[in-house]
Amino acid sequence: MPLVPPYIESLEPYRPGKPIAELQKELGLTSVVKLASNENPLGPSPFAREALCRHVAELHRYPNGGLDLRELLASKFNVKVGNVIAGSGSEGIMSSIIRTFLCDDDEVLTSEGTFVGFYVLARSRGIRLVQVPLRDYRFDLEAVARAITERTKIIYLANPNNPTGTIFTTREFDAFMKSVSSRVLIILDEAYFEYARENPRYPDSMQYRYDNVITLRTFSKIYGLAGIRIGYGFAHDLLISNLLKVKLPFEPSTLAQAAGIAALEDSEFLHRSLMVNAAGRRQLTAALEELGLHPVPSDANFLMVPCESEGVALCIYEALLHHGVIIRPLRAFGLPHCLRITIGTREQNLVLINAMRAVLETLTART
Numbered sequence: 001m002p003l004v005p006p007y008i009e010s011l012e013p014y015r016p017g018k019p020i021a022e023l024q025k026e027l028g029l030t031s032v033v034k035l036a037s038n039e040n041p042l043g044p045s046p047f048a049r050e051a052l053c054r055h056v057a058e059l060h061r062y063p064n065g066g067l068d069l070r071e072l073l074a075s076k077f078n079v080k081v082g083n084v085i086a087g088s089g090s091e092g093i094m095s096s097i098i099r100t101f102l103c104d105d106d107e108v109l110t111s112e113g114t115f116v117g118f119y120v121l122a123r124s125r126g127i128r129l130v131q132v133p134l135r136d137y138r139f140d141l142e143a144v145a146r147a148i149t150e151r152t153k154i155i156y157l158a159n160p161n162n163p164t165g166t167i168f169t170t171r172e173f174d175a176f177m178k179s180v181s182s183r184v185l186i187i188l189d190e191a192y193f194e195y196a197r198e199n200p201r202y203p204d205s206m207q208y209r210y211d212n213v214i215t216l217r218t219f220s221k222i223y224g225l226a227g228i229r230i231g232y233g234f235a236h237d238l239l240i241s242n243l244l245k246v247k248l249p250f251e252p253s254t255l256a257q258a259a260g261i262a263a264l265e266d267s268e269f270l271h272r273s274l275m276v277n278a279a280g281r282r283q284l285t286a287a288l289e290e291l292g293l294h295p296v297p298s299d300a301n302f303l304m305v306p307c308e309s310e311g312v313a314l315c316i317y318e319a320l321l322h323h324g325v326i327i328r329p330l331r332a333f334g335l336p337h338c339l340r341i342t343i344g345t346r347e348q349n350l351v352l353i354n355a356m357r358a359v360l361e362t363l364t365a366r367t
């Protein structure tokens, strides 16, 4: 018996967007703009910053497993505490889901071109991961439904989807749910739901309550708290009670929970973040189109740009690094010819646009 199971040995670890400090060191740059990890360009919610200072004095005590945040979310969303879980980011909860519900012969079903973190987690369990193709860069829910087998245990859906920024509509989701047996668990990853909820075609999963759906949300995106690791989920109490048996007992940390609770009350920050994002999305879309690119219409805080080939995408990515701009190439997401650009502040977007213009001019001059 090998020490390391073959499915771990062959696993490609999750590679996050290139850190600013790494690029500065590599290329000796002083000024770097990172638009690679869908972070909030305004920084953390000010309420959360203040809460962090207040809770430092409690750090000798163990955390309470997210109970305070669960209670607050339960009252906000009018559900029971037993329907809510909090964890170390939504990925922390996803990891608990993988450990709680899967047996060796089960299959996990999702799409190509969705969140790479989920692929890595599913593969780390050594089960079969089935991926159906996207259709026009959108989840093809009909194809997902057709791919269900007797062994399908979990279906992962991201809405809005990362990295495409696209949504599936209420109509598509309703039809999908009618065709899925209640013995299949659906993970509905709504990491970017705040950016999409004003879209009348967007199915906010909290307006439904299916017993086999787990909704996942996060403080990492619009609340600007990616670094502290706090996320939450809603589901039937039977699912939550089993998840709580498996979740690490002291996840989330005291500071993560305090930051999340404070951020939830920071409606001014939420509003400002939405406004900056909407303006930035318009600014970037128009500028990229003017440069001859075709960003996919997005309901999130990033834009995906398909290129002619993987070679061209990588060339643009590398050249932008030399201009001090980090974006994300998407091979690991199954979209090697695409690039993903996080929407920044107006000034950051301008840096990206000017750098992109210079890079494309050099590329055209070369060919």
Ligand SMILES: Cc1ncc(COP(=O)(O)O)c(C=O)c1O
Pocket: 037, 038, 088, 089, 090, 091, 092, 115, 117, 158, 161, 162, 189, 191, 217, 218, 219, 220, 226, 230, 231
């Ligand atoms: C669709 C999706 N789900 C989950 C996550 C992870 O979020 P968290 O920081 O809450 O673990 C991300 C982060 O990029 C994401 O894009």
